[in-house]
């Protein structure tokens with residue numbers, strides 16, 4: 204018997220769900236929405252550890268992107284061209300799905316273009332990238348729907364007022380969103396379908412019980428016939444054998460900047476650094492690559508080493524003539540692994556997982572959630 208849980212609470216809130224999803228990030232919410240839209244009679248609950256969704260979905264940079272040229276070259280080196288193309292397709296389709304589900308206005312979607320910048324000392328990397336532009340444009344044309352995605356855009360450098368930027372590559376199809384508005388709209392949409400979301404409800408363990416599973420939380424135990432793990436970087440807390448390694452990303456946001464010239468999304472150093480305008484401020488994140496070991500952690504927090512690297516890039520290269528205060532600093536944890544594709548599979552009878560968007564879940568999260576939901580529905 205559970206502690207001080209009334210008969211009413213037990214029968215109306217904790218009782219048997221058809222599906223319980225663990226984690227209310229973009230993946231968990233998208234899975235819940237797909238299940239309720241395709242099978243409205245199924246009861247669906249979401250258990251979330253944080254008082255808000257507390258993973259990467261509310262901590263990210265809001266780039267609606269599918270890869271800069273140097274990032275794609277780097278990804279091909281560590282996996283294969285086929286896998287990279289499949290993942291680019293998932294990112295692109297995921298973004299289209301996100302827009303269709305929530306509408307561009309609700310998520311502040313602006314296709315301002317994306318740029319990859321190269322400092323003078325990065326000319327070798329730029330040379331490698333320009334050699335690949337035409338090839339990538341041809342290979343990605345059928346996925347993205349236009350033949351001229353990437354182009355050298357050095358003539359635009361002066362307009363952004365950068366210092367020491369020698370070259371730039373434009374991605375015409377890249378956009379930005381407001382991640383807070385996106386998650387808030389998605390939560391509302393999911394709740395409208397009748398999904399119950401329980402916050403401050405971390406799942407401590409899962410075990411088989413009768414025909415279903417029992418999920419123990421500090422608030423009490425929930426029961427479900429099917430379970431979906433959508434806890435991303437935290438997946439190994441519940442299933443230690445999953446190939447998901449945490450990678451913390453740190454971010455800062457400046458105070459408003461008068462006459463800010465930077466508009467759009469920008470990548471530097473194979474995607475390890477990224478910045479954008481958010482209204483009249485700059486959001487800048489990254490730097491994980493200067494201390495991979497320290498950043499392979501689930502713990503929240505910022506470090507002076509990474510924050511100093513971000514500030515150097517900000518004040519020396521991005522806005523050399525201004526020094527606004529930094530008004531926000533935060534971190535969020537991504538889930539990485541040996542393969543670029545997310546893990547969307549059944550891991551035990553009646554237990555499924557949809558995790559590891561490899562730092563691109565704004566882009567692929569909706570599709571990842573949808574595909575996990577379809578897998579669950581096939582088994583109902």
Ligand SMILES: Cc1cc2nc3c(=O)[nH]c(=O)nc-3n(C[C@H](O)[C@H](O)[C@H](O)COP(=O)(O)OP(=O)(O)OC[C@H]3O[C@@H](n4cnc5c(N)ncnc54)[C@H](O)[C@@H]3O)c2cc1C
Pocket residue numbers: 225226227228229230231250251252253255256257258259260261262263264265266267268404405406407433434435436437440441451452453454488534535536537538557558559560561562563564565566567568
């Ligand atoms: C700094 C940063 C910048 C990024 N920028 C971008 C970007 O610009 N574009 C892009 O495409 N992607 C970006 N990403 C990646 C993207 O945010 C993630 O890939 C995506 O949000 C993952 O979504 P998710 O639903 O899988 O996981 P999450 O959003 O991490 O959700 C997992 C949820 O599970 C909950 N949880 C964990 N354990 C338990 C438990 N035991 N019980 C209950 N709940 C639990 C957590 O509290 C969390 O809310 C960025 C990520 C970070 C950190």
